[in-house]
Amino acid sequence: MQVNYNEISKTYDQVRAENRDVIDLFIDEVRISDQSKVLDFGCGTGNYANTLQKRTKAQVYGVEPSDGMREKAAAKNPYLTVVKGNHEHIPFADNTFDFVYMTDVIHHVPDLGMMFREIGRVLKNGGLLCIVTESHEQIDNRFYVKYFPTTATVDKGRYPDIDEIIGKAQEQSFQHVKNVIIGEGMEIPVTIDFVELVRNKGYSMFHLIPEDEYQAGLKQLEDDVCTGRLKKSRHSGETLIWLRLL
Numbered sequence: 001m002q003v004n005y006n007e008i009s010k011t012y013d014q015v016r017a018e019n020r021d022v023i024d025l026f027i028d029e030v031r032i033s034d035q036s037k038v039l040d041f042g043c044g045t046g047n048y049a050n051t052l053q054k055r056t057k058a059q060v061y062g063v064e065p066s067d068g069m070r071e072k073a074a075a076k077n078p079y080l081t082v083v084k085g086n087h088e089h090i091p092f093a094d095n096t097f098d099f100v101y102m103t104d105v106i107h108h109v110p111d112l113g114m115m116f117r118e119i120g121r122v123l124k125n126g127g128l129l130c131i132v133t134e135s136h137e138q139i140d141n142r143f144y145v146k147y148f149p150t151t152a153t154v155d156k157g158r159y160p161d162i163d164e165i166i167g168k169a170q171e172q173s174f175q176h177v178k179n180v181i182i183g184e185g186m187e188i189p190v191t192i193d194f195v196e197l198v199r200n201k202g203y204s205m206f207h208l209i210p211e212d213e214y215q216a217g218l219k220q221l222e223d224d225v226c227t228g229r230l231k232k233s234r235h236s237g238e239t240l241i242w243l244r245l246l
């Protein structure tokens with residue numbers, strides 16, 4: 001089964017939210033003011049764009065291919081401008097944005113060269129791009145891989161690893177600034193909310209593994225959480241790749 005974000009949009013916000021630490025890092029790293037133009041590439045239901053706009057009063061735009069996801073984003077905040085687009089076409093003029101970011105999107109993009117070319121076109125020279133993703137090592141270290149082993153295989157197949165992303169960006173005139181790793185090793189409570197996220201297939205990888213593995217893993221996870229055998233775990237972390245357009 002393929003990932004259908006129009007379908008996922010119906011429940012996405014029940015199970016997914018923005019990571020406020022990531023937004024803090026954007027604000028720390030980039031001088032964002034009410035004059036700044038910021039693009040959220042693959043904005044989904046606008047969770048990051050909404051919070052960033054409210055905190056900074058910047059002009060925040062979202063590009064998103066799925067109609068369902070876009071509708072949710074636009075309904076969230078009247079100050080957001082959310083338009084249809086993808087890695088092949090971002091419907092804005094050259095040199096429009098001061099800052100572009102993307103959270104949990106890069107594994108859906110089939111052609112990184114084309115994406116970096118298109119983002120490089122709409123980003124101002126000297127502007128920053130931040131890609132929030134997971135390395136292959138971080139994918140292997142997700143605590144729930146023991147319940148759903150194929151998720152690691154599937155995700156390492158579709159997530160480009162960090163060096164590959166940097167290499168493709170450099171081919172399109174981006175300079176690598178730094179990688180920032182967040183959350184790694186952080187203790188996280190595992191509650192019924194996480195079980196609910198899995199029940200709703202709130203991560204797209206659950207649509208891509210065999211159904212029998214998904215059902216067996218879910219049952220084991222439900223048992224472990226409900227009996228108190230699994231109360232907490234360690235976060236495998238995320239990687240923020242910072243790039244500057246030369």
Ligand SMILES: C[S@@+](CC[C@H](N)C(=O)[O-])C[C@H]1O[C@@H](n2cnc3c(N)ncnc32)[C@H](O)[C@@H]1O
Nearest residue numbers: 005042043044066069086087103104105108109
């Ligand atoms: C896991 S969601 C993340 C949404 C949002 N960035 C967030 O963090 O909440 C992935 C998003 O990427 C979008 N997407 C898929 N293919 C894309 C492409 N080629 N270009 C841009 N966005 C894409 C999907 O429609 C979906 O909304």
